[in-house]
Amino acid sequence: MTESATLSIGDLAPPLELPDTDGSLTTLPFPGEAPATVVVWTCNHCPYALAWHDRLMDLARDYADRGVRVLHVNSNDAETHPADSQEAMRERVAAEEWATPYLRDEDQSAARAWGPLTTPDAFVLDSSLRLAYRGAPDSDYNDPSQEAAWLRAALDAVLAGGAPEPAETEPVGCSIKWKR
Amino acid sequence: MSAPRVELLWWRGCPSWERAIELVREEMAATGLDPDGLVVHEVETEQEAERLGYPGSPTVLVDGRDIQDPGDEPAGLTCRVYRLRDGRVSPLPSREDIHDALLRGGD
Numbered sequence: 001m002t003e004s005a006t007l008s009i010g011d012l013a014p015p016l017e018l019p020d021t022d023g024s025l026t027t028l029p030f031p032g033e034a035p036a037t038v039v040v041w042t043c044n045h046c047p048y049a050l051a052w053h054d055r056l057m058d059l060a061r062d063y064a065d066r067g068v069r070v071l072h073v074n075s076n077d078a079e080t081h082p083a084d085s086q087e088a089m090r091e092r093v094a095a096e097e098w099a100t101p102y103l104r105d106e107d108q109s110a111a112r113a114w115g116p117l118t119t120p121d122a123f124v125l126d127s128s129l130r131l132a133y134r135g136a137p138d139s140d141y142n143d144p145s146q147e148a149a150w151l152r153a154a155l156d157a158v159l160a161g162g163a164p165e166p167a168e169t170e171p172v173g174c175s176i177k178w179k180r
Numbered sequence: 181m182s183a184p185r186v187e188l189l190w191w192r193g194c195p196s197w198e199r200a201i202e203l204v205r206e207e208m209a210a211t212g213l214d215p216d217g218l219v220v221h222e223v224e225t226e227q228e229a230e231r232l233g234y235p236g237s238p239t240v241l242v243d244g245r246d247i248q249d250p251g252d253e254p255a256g257l258t259c260r261v262y263r264l265r266d267g268r269v270s271p272l273p274s275r276e277d278i279h280d281a282l283l284r285g286g287d
Contacts, residue, residue: 045258045259045261046259046261046271047196047259047260047261047262047269047270047271048259048271050261050269051268051269051270051271080256081256081258082254141270141271142268142270142272144268172195173195173259174193174194174258174259175193
């Protein structure tokens with residue numbers, strides 16, 4: 001375990017500057033505006049993250065033409081979980097069709113600033129980069145027909161200029177693997 | 181023929197363990213075994229995981245045999261990835277895999 005911040009609804013999101021699997025830096029705030037941004041903590045080794053993965057990729061594709069930006073971040077300690085190393089992330093992206101950048105938080109500073117509890121743990125930001133929703137993609141990792149309904153509802157609310165209801169759900173998944 | 185020894189090894193860091201215990205007990209009852217016969221053991225340290233060759237939580241053994249071959253998964257305290265029969269990934273073994281393993285016993 002390590003100490004990490006807990007973001008509350010309405011808080012300004014901490015900035016990000018993380019490399020993707022090709023080493024290119026992705027930053028938050030982005031250059032240019034997005035009407036909404038989704039940042040999902042995920043990883044390679046966790047069955048919950050893997051079970052929800054396709055739904056999150058579908059969401060990224062479905063909302064791309066509305067300007068929504070989706071980022072995936074892996075902060076897990078690769079020493080204890082080699083499946084989450086930068087190299088393993090690169091191999092996975094090469095083997096699959098990713099619709100989002102997959103960012104490596106090697107020093108775990110992003111995780112400490114944002115306070116994700118699990119993989120997955122999703123954060124939806126409005127156009128001002130303030131936290132509008134945080135939690136699980138939907139109610140059941142085991143039911144693909146849910147299609148990340150909670151995240152989609154949160155995004156629809158933000159894109160319509162409103163506030164998601166509920167604004168928070170309990171994230172479900174594997175714990176973040178902190179460095180010791 | 182004696183009843184097989186059914187064990188469930190779990191780790192507190194992975195939330196699927198309670199549902200796994202329920203599932204295994206349900207399938208033990210469905211296959212005519214005593215659900216109270218399930219031996220439940222918490223794996224608490226990396227050292228113990230290493231010693232047991234523990235591929236993650238939950239792990240179900242029937243007469244010492246894993247109900248799904250963990251392949252070359254390294255031992256450690258982690259959530260285990262199960263492949264369902266339809267190809268999906270899950271933190272829990274399928275009811276069918278548990279059922280078949282209980283019927284098969286240790287062979």
